[in-house]
Amino acid sequence: MYWRWGAYGRKKKLLTPRTVEVNVFDNDDQVSGPVFLHNDLALKDWLKQLQDIFNYDEIDSIQFFAGSFYFDIDDIREVFGNKYKFDIEFLNSDAYRQLILEKFFPIGKLSIMTSRFQDSKLPANILIQNFEYLRIRGLFHEEMMKLDQLLMTNSKVIEIDIIQVLSKDFNKFIKLWQQGSNPHMERLSISHPNIEEDNVGWTIMRGIKHDMIPANRIRKFNTVESKKPCFVHGGMNIYRNDGVKATIQIERSLFRTIWHMYVWFDHCIVES
Structure with missing residues (x-):
């Protein structure tokens, strides 16, 4: 790799990596690897070779780490193309993060971490975008997401992990959803240490008027972030003013609690 002056300062070019690490996953489960291979191919050639080996034409996602901002964003886009899913949880540069959002627009799925933003405050220009999937992760169990930020979030699937949300705020959120807020939301999960x-x-x-569903009743829910439907065990059914049904589910384990909200749009229902 070498340095050059680009439109955004002195940046690295993507050329020939010294080694290539290959891991094989089946959905989220790693089935083999890592394998480190010595290399004399350019990165773009390696991508083509791996796609041919696994008979898979797509690159599902790109993950940016703390040092990624050293690389020329236009060069990354040229090598990888305009992909759909981005993980920028560990990216420290606000300016580079904004470049990613601009250069790879539209982005379908995005993962971010609150601690990477000033004062752990998520910018409104990210929350208001209509992503198919938005994952917001905390780091120290101390970050808090307030009601106005929840209402501002415009994505279809929202996962909030290791971030505090007050139960009274979630109560208000549900009531406002019944009145028409967050109309695009299909699934919401809020995970935090046990309260x-x-x-x-x-x-x-x-x-909130609701109907209790027995825990032994299992329904399948189709979600955009997974190729397989998820299973909804019991829960509490509620209704929006226009008749759309949702299920609230509180899941408890030894170390954490997850609040789920499933909105049963027609395309989310999987017939048994």
């Missing part, structure tokens, strides 16, 4: 709060389920559902 030392009594009757959290009662707080979340206070003042």
Whole structure:
């Protein structure tokens, strides 16, 4: 790799990597690797060779790390193309992050980390975009997402991980959803360490008319971020003013609690 002056300062070009690391996954499960191969091919040639070997024409996602901003963004786009899914959780540069959002527009799926933004505050220009999938991750269990940020989030699938959301704010969010807020949302999950709060389920559902679904009733939900449907066990059914149904589910484990909200649009329903 070598350095050159580009439109955004002195940046590295993507040429011939010294080694190539290959890992093989089946969905999210790693089945082999890592394998490190010595290399004399240009990166673009390596991509073509791997695509031929695995008979897979697409590159599903690109992940940017802390040092990625050293590389020329136009060069990355030329080598990888305009891809659909981006992980910028560990990217520190605000300017480079904005370049990614501009250069690879439209982006379908995005993963971000709150601690990479100033004062851990997520910018509105990211939240308001209509991503198919948006993952927002915390780092120290101390970051908080407020009601106005939830209402601003315009994506279809929203995953909030290791970030505090007050149960009373989730209660207000559900009530506002019933009145028409977040109309594009299909699934929401909020995961955080176990909360030392009594009757959290009662707080979340206070003042909300709902129907209890037995835990042994299992429904399949089609979601855009996975090739396989997910299973919804029981939960509490609620309805929006226009008749659209959603299910609220509170999942507890030893170390964390997850609040789920599934919106049963026609294309999300999987017939048994």
